[in-house]
Amino acid sequence: MRLIIMGAPGAGKGTQAPGIAEHYGIPAISTGDIFRANVKQKTELGLQVSAIMAAGDYVPDELTEKIVADRLDQADAAAGFLLDGFPRTLHQVQALDDYLSAHDQKLDAVLSLTVDSEALIQRLLKRAQLEGRADDTEETIRHRMEVYERDTKPLLDHYREQGLLISVDGDGSISEVSERAFAALDGAVGSR
Ligand code: AMP
Numbered sequence: 001m002r003l004i005i006m007g008a009p010g011a012g013k014g015t016q017a018p019g020i021a022e023h024y025g026i027p028a029i030s031t032g033d034i035f036r037a038n039v040k041q042k043t044e045l046g047l048q049v050s051a052i053m054a055a056g057d058y059v060p061d062e063l064t065e066k067i068v069a070d071r072l073d074q075a076d077a078a079a080g081f082l083l084d085g086f087p088r089t090l091h092q093v094q095a096l097d098d099y100l101s102a103h104d105q106k107l108d109a110v111l112s113l114t115v116d117s118e119a120l121i122q123r124l125l126k127r128a129q130l131e132g133r134a135d136d137t138e139e140t141i142r143h144r145m146e147v148y149e150r151d152t153k154p155l156l157d158h159y160r161e162q163g164l165l166i167s168v169d170g171d172g173s174i175s176e177v178s179e180r181a182f183a184a185l186d187g188a189v190g191s192r
Contacts, residue, residue: 113170
């Protein structure tokens with residue numbers, strides 16, 4: 001199973017991704033987690049991206065695409081994966097398409113978690129208190145929302161046109177949302 005999980009900041013992608021990946025026996029690959037780990041370890045990549053992330057902007061496409069291609073090249077991703085937080089731009093969509101066709105692979109579905117935008121801001125402010133993420137200040141949250149609306153939301157139309165988009169209501173407990181996701185994915189992918 002080759003999946004992408006999408007949604008606005010705070011929609012619950014990172015919360016849902018590990019459970020969904022485990023359910024289908026595939027690795028969850030989060031570009032945000034990869035970047036955060038590098039920032040924490042102060043690697044060269046981490047030093048390159050920390051200010052960009054703290055400002056709520058996107059890391060340049062070429063850099064992000066290289067990180068993802070390297071990760072997808074690893075053996076555990078050969079039979080499937082769940083991408084969380086990638087692609088985020090049309091350029092990244094194209095890079096992923098190119099990677100997959102070069103490897104004779106295809107996406108099975110793109111899961112979109114939908115949550116009302118006011119609820120999103122509240123969730124993110126709560127997460128800021130709990131986790132203290134550098135990109136969870138109110139100003140950065142608003143900026144990340146704008147960047148999402150401008151650069152990433154149009155990707156939903158792209159995947160809808162490809163017949164890959166599955167939208168699931170992201171409001172509810174972790175298990176309620178994941179049960180919805182399993183039902184929607186099994187229904188859609190099973191019937192293809
Ligand atoms: P996330 O944990 O997915 O919200 O990602 C946290 C931050 O990492 C984002 O706000 C970006 O700065 C950066 N990032 C993660 N994924 C990408 C991507 N696909 N393209 C560009 N920047 C990204």
